[in-house]
Amino acid sequence: MGNASSMLTQYDIEEVQEHCSYLFSQQEIVSLYERFCQLDRSAKGFISEDEFLSIPEFSLNPLSKRLLRMVDGLNFKDFVSFLSTFSAKASVQQKIELIFKVYDIDGKGKVTFKDLVEVLRDQTGSFMTEEQREQVVTKVLEEAGYTRDCTLSLEDFTRIIDHPGLKMEVEVPID
Incomplete structure (x- = not known):
């Protein structure tokens, strides 16, 4: 896992932070990247519908089919942007x-x-x-x-x- 965070440069972290309006700290972005890498089992650079459904909280959500329309095929930057809506700092x-x-x-x-x-x-x-x-x-x-x-x-x-x-x-x- 520690090796996943080393693939993310400081520039990448700052770019993702800016993309999600600074709703996540740099440390949170590194943690999200590690989780993203776990989910992206085939290392394609995006998370597929099946990979999202491997998250128990997501697959059990009664609205998961609707959410899949929004998240299927997200790259890391868009994954963080989507999750930023759930941040306590989001409006x-x-x-x-x-x-x-x-x-x-x-x-x-x-x-x-x-x-x-x-x-x-x-x-x-x-x-x-x-x-x-x-x-x-x-x-x-x-x-x-x-x-x-x-x-x-x-x-x-x-x-x-x-x-x-x-x-x-x-x-x-x-x-």
Whole structure:
């Protein structure tokens, strides 16, 4: 493992730090690089879908299929950039933008009622009926002043989801 960090130069570390808006320390970037190298089993320079699914926390996440759209084939710099959204130092807006991408199933910059129901389906599985999911989403939209016929832009989505209790963080273990 120690040999993986030696492949990362000081210049590389600083470049990655800049790319992720300095949300990770140099030590955290070295730790992330070591983890990246572990995941990139075939040493291709990027992490494949199967390699991401080898992470138990990722594969057990009910939204892993949606997240795979965003992470499959990431090189190290983009891997760190993606993870930076989960940093305690990342802004609430950065976190909301990532959540919006999870909901924006077709990537067109809009979230529909159907998108919201599909994400809720992924999260609840068989614990809720389709009718219950639709009722929940309808209620949330109505409370925010929207109807089920609306398409939500990032700005609309932010108005609905932005609240002081939003917490989406991960700690990077430093060896």
